[in-house]
Amino acid sequence: MSRALRLGLLFLLALPAAARSQTLPAAPFLPQDHWSLAVVRSLLLGGAVEVPGLVGRRTLTRTEVAEVLRRAATAPEELDGFAAATLERFLDEFPMADALMSGSGIRAAVVGGGEATRGLLHPGTGYGQDGIPAAPPEPVVDRAGPLGIMALTARVGAPAAGLVEGGYAGGEWSFASLHAAVALGPVLLWGGRRPVGYGPGEGGGIVLGDRAVVDGGGVQLARATRAPGFLSALGPIHFETLLARMGPSGQVENPWFWAARGSVTPHPRFTLGVNRGALFGGVGNVDGTLRDLLYIIIGKHAGGGSAYENQVVSVDVHYRPPLPIPAELYVEWGFEDSSGAFYHVPGVVWGGAVSGIPGLPAARVGIEHADFARSCCGNPPWYRHMFLHAGWTENAVPLGHPVGGHGEEWLLFGRSGLLQERLQVRASLALRDRWSENLYAPDREGRSRAGTVRASFLAGRWTIESDVAVEDGSGWTETSIRTAVRYSH
Numbered sequence: 001m002s003r004a005l006r007l008g009l010l011f012l013l014a015l016p017a018a019a020r021s022q023t024l025p026a027a028p029f030l031p032q033d034h035w036s037l038a039v040v041r042s043l044l045l046g047g048a049v050e051v052p053g054l055v056g057r058r059t060l061t062r063t064e065v066a067e068v069l070r071r072a073a074t075a076p077e078e079l080d081g082f083a084a085a086t087l088e089r090f091l092d093e094f095p096m097a098d099a100l101m102s103g104s105g106i107r108a109a110v111v112g113g114g115e116a117t118r119g120l121l122h123p124g125t126g127y128g129q130d131g132i133p134a135a136p137p138e139p140v141v142d143r144a145g146p147l148g149i150m151a152l153t154a155r156v157g158a159p160a161a162g163l164v165e166g167g168y169a170g171g172e173w174s175f176a177s178l179h180a181a182v183a184l185g186p187v188l189l190w191g192g193r194r195p196v197g198y199g200p201g202e203g204g205g206i207v208l209g210d211r212a213v214v215d216g217g218g219v220q221l222a223r224a225t226r227a228p229g230f231l232s233a234l235g236p237i238h239f240e241t242l243l244a245r246m247g248p249s250g251q252v253e254n255p256w257f258w259a260a261r262g263s264v265t266p267h268p269r270f271t272l273g274v275n276r277g278a279l280f281g282g283v284g285n286v287d288g289t290l291r292d293l294l295y296i297i298i299g300k301h302a303g304g305g306s307a308y309e310n311q312v313v314s315v316d317v318h319y320r321p322p323l324p325i326p327a328e329l330y331v332e333w334g335f336e337d338s339s340g341a342f343y344h345v346p347g348v349v350w351g352g353a354v355s356g357i358p359g360l361p362a363a364r365v366g367i368e369h370a371d372f373a374r375s376c377c378g379n380p381p382w383y384r385h386m387f388l389h390a391g392w393t394e395n396a397v398p399l400g401h402p403v404g405g406h407g408e409e410w411l412l413f414g415r416s417g418l419l420q421e422r423l424q425v426r427a428s429l430a431l432r433d434r435w436s437e438n439l440y441a442p443d444r445e446g447r448s449r450a451g452t453v454r455a456s457f458l459a460g461r462w463t464i465e466s467d468v469a470v471e472d473g474s475g476w477t478e479t480s481i482r483t484a485v486r487y488s489h
Contacts, residue, residue, distance in 0.1 A: 026183040027063035027097050028153060028163035031176075032195040032210040033467075035424035035456045036065045036090055038415045042355045042364040043072050043083070052265045053224030053238030055318050056273040058197025058210040061181060061188075062097035066090060085421040089458050093488060096155045109151040113465075113484030115169070116144035119477050122396035123404055123439035126250065127384040135389070137443045138396075143171045147484060151177075159183040162192075177213070183222055191217035196242060198261045198275040199316055199332045201349040202368050203411045203430070204401040206314040206334030207275040208259060212397040216244025216257070224265070235266040246279065250389020255282030257394075258296070269320040275334075277399070279388050280309035307387040312336045312400065314347070326356040328366075336382055336392075345373040347382060349401065351411070363416035370401060371408040374437060381437035382406055391439070403432060404439035419457075426454045432471075448473035461488050 030037060037060060043049050049072040054060065069090055072083035091098055096107055120140035127134050149167035162180035169176065179192025196218075197210025204210065220240030226232045241260035249255050256279070263273035278296045281288050285308055292302035292309070302309050314334030321327055331350040335341035353366025375381040382405030383392035392399045403409045415426040430450040434441055450471035457464045463486040471478045 025063045026159050026181040026188060027061040027066075027094075027155075027161045028177070028179065028181060029059050029061050029190070029194050030065065032059050032197055033454070035426065035454070036069075036086075038364070038426055039086055039417065039424070040065055040068050042415070043068055049075060049083075050268055052236030053221065053263065055265070055271040056198060056200050056261065056263055056275075056316055057238075057240075058199065058205060058208070059195055062094045066094075066097040082417065082421065086417060089421050092458060092460075093463065094153075096153060096161070104156045105154075107153045107488065109153075109486055109488040111147070111149040111151070111167070111484050111486045113147050113482065114145065115147050115480075115482040117480045118142045119479060121440055121443055121478075123391075123393055123398060124441070125384070125391055125393070126389045127381050127386060127437070134384075137440050141171075145171065147482070149176065149484075186222055186225065187219055188222045189217070189219050196259065198259070198273070199314065199349070200273075200318045200330040201332055201351060201370070201401075202353070202366060202413045202428075203349070203370060203403070203409065205275065206332050206347050206349060206401055207277040207312045208399060209401050211402060212394040212399050214242065214244035214246070214257060214394065216242055218242030233266060234264040236264070238263045246282075246394050248390070249279070249282065249385075250387065252285045252388055253283040255279050255285065255388060269322070271318040273316045273318075275314045275316065275332075276311075277313070277392075278309055278311040279385075279392075282388075285387070310336075310385040310388050310392065312383075312392060323354075325354055327354045328352060336380065340377060341379040344377040345375055345379045345382070347372040347401065347405075353413075360416050363414065365414040366412075368411040368413065369408070370403055370411070372401070372403070372405045374406055374435065383439055384437070393439070398439060404434065404444075406437035406441070407432065407434035409433075422458050424456045426452075428452045430471075444473060444476070446474050462486070463488070 044051060044054055049068055051068055069083055069087035073087045096105060121137040122140055124137045125135045147169040149165060149169060151165035153163050155161045160182045163177055165177040166175035175193060177194050179190055179194045181188055181190045193213055193215050195210050195213045196208055197205050198208045199205025218241055221238055224236035224238045227234060227237060239262045244257045245254050246257050259277040261273060261275045263271055265271045280296055288308050295302035296309055299311065299313060312334060314332050316332035318328065318330045321329060329352045334347040349370045351366055351368030353364055355364040357363045372382045383400055385391045398404060410431045411428060413428040417424050432448045432450060434444050436445060448471050452469040454467045465484050467482045469480040
């Protein structure tokens with residue numbers, strides 16, 4: 001039985017007991033690429049509605065999204081009916097996400113379609129030190145074929161819910177998501193398999209970029225809260241943390257992964273966040289001590305000259321300037337390792353966006369730049385590790401920013417809703433320049449151009465989804481196409 005299945009079943013068994021004693025709403029987390037998350041960014045980050053604690057979180061629960069949409073739909077400055085139409089569409093897709101709904105139930109959805117990929121790569125690992133050679137990127141087998149997925153969502157009153165979603169996709173049978181969430185007073189507990197991401201950037205976060213899924217469990221504040229006394233000047237505070245067990249990493253089997261995010265909002269227009277992640281321990285690693293664990297928590301090297309752990313940390317700032325139209329500016333500054341890495345070899349993501357464009361009240365367009373420095377001054381290459389050989393990846397998927405470290409990216413992005421928000425469209429264009437220490441070098445070293453288009457159309461209980469992604473470099477091209485039809489009941 002997989003780790004995700006064991007954790008998910010354990011939490012599902014706890015749902016009835018939690019439901020008898022708690023009333024706070026809980027819901028499964030949405031997929032990291034769900035269309036509604038882009039809408040929430042347009043509303044939250046543009047200032048159309050204020051829900052402290054959500055800025056910088058890349059994955060939200062269905063109930064959190066429904067709350068943002070409901071607040072926007074009932075605000076005095078409701079945007080030409082856009083928010084109400086979006087809320088209606090969202091609740092058509094996820095009826096049990098409505099925090100006003102009482103009772104329990106089970107909902108099912110079936111997805112069928114096809115997908116094709118060509119020219120993709122798994123990232124390289126290691127960096128050729130201490131007798132362990134670096135492994136180059138590995139080609140992913142081209143494929144074209146069907147996909148079939150079934151999802152079951154359970155709700156036990158207001159405080160507990162679970163999701164089981166699995167089937168045939170990517171050429172294999174697997175669980176894409178299997179987790180449960182339980183609201184206990186001021187906190188939300190979750191356990192199982194799901195994606196997690198931190199940071200305000202559009203293209204991805206530095207510590208956790210939301211594309212990889214983890215098998216573990218976590219706890220977070222159900223709502224942002226204020227500290228007592230003089231600390232109340234910090235404004236609403238949000239905190240979340242998780243602990244997961246990862247797949248093999250070179251000579252080490254099943255290392256642990258700990259991550260956390262904390263944020264404060266001292267002013268409605270300003271949010272400051274700190275993100276942490278650490279891979280450590282595992283079977284075959286050097287022996288760790290309680291002191292090593294304490295060192296990891298405070299960001300200090302631990303065990304065997306850093307052989308025991310691999311850490312990444314970032315600080316992000318989000319600001320909404322007082323302009324005639326809703327706008328946002330953000331920056332995330334990250335570093336791997338210590339010893340001056342924050343100024344010698346930083347990773348920096350910065351950008352800005354505007355929303356509320358006349359005629360398209362929910363549209364959002366922006367530009368973003370990501371840059372990851374080359375190793376120097378005793379600091380290792382980004383997202384690589386000499387002993388935990390898989391580095392900052394899980395199952396050959398980057399845990400951090402998808403550009404893959406050493407290199408830069410310029411990203412132009414946008415989204416909008418059409419036809420009374422029944423049609424959601426997102427698109428992006430990127431210019432990338434990957435350098436010699438990048439996870440995808442040498443195969444993808446140099447400049448490339450990339451573009452994505454994602455569309456989702458809802459008609460009653462039917463949803464039609466289509467995603468297309470293309471990246472083209474010198475002598476190579478990657479393509480990914482996915483089209484599917486979802487029926488919800």
